[in-house]
Amino acid sequence: DADVTQTPRNRITKTGKRIMLECSQTKGHDRMYWYRQDPGLGLRLIYYSFDVKDINKGEISDGYSVSRQAQAKFSLSLESAIPNQTALYFCAAGQGNQPQHFGDGTRLSIL
């Protein structure tokens, strides 16, 4: 079983729709992260959480929100999707300065 699981793997939706991407981890790590990957831009941090009660904005949080429902679950929401949010989204889990473990990504297309 994967350490970090993301659902769905692919999603096509329309402008203005609300979307939720889900992430769960079996590593028992305190920290969870959401990144966005765009071609030629690498990965950029959207939000991160150091524990259930500690949520922080990353580099590009505008237009996104998150919820840490439990230590193992961290979801990302787009309240009103727009086409420039079309991207590959990754969830990761980590502990301190140890390497983060990544999910396989969600490919999101907004028409």
Add this chain to the structure above:
Amino acid sequence: AQSVTQLGSHVSVSEGALVLLRCNYSSSVPPYLFWYVQYPNQGLQLLLKYTSAATLVKGINGFEAEFKKSETSFHLTKPSAHMSDAAEYFCAVSGYGGSQGNLIFGKGTKLSVKP
């Protein structure tokens, strides 16, 4: 602020040739540095990490990287490329203070391996 620069968005080598992927970092504190690999339609997989121990770090799949503080570099090398090494490679530096553990990524280098 910390940052990572990867020189060359695309690198092409022949099978059996040396692989050299360049990474320079900026950090005001001793950095933690990482190389990740991304195969098509997959997430990021850790290749190796530098955490202030040995400056030459060995990773998986025959890759290694050398930390050079004087050059602020952490270049990734492999003596002999295989077709299976074709992927995108990301260098990352770990944040500090309140952002400890957060990763700042370079923009990636796509490696192609020619038969």
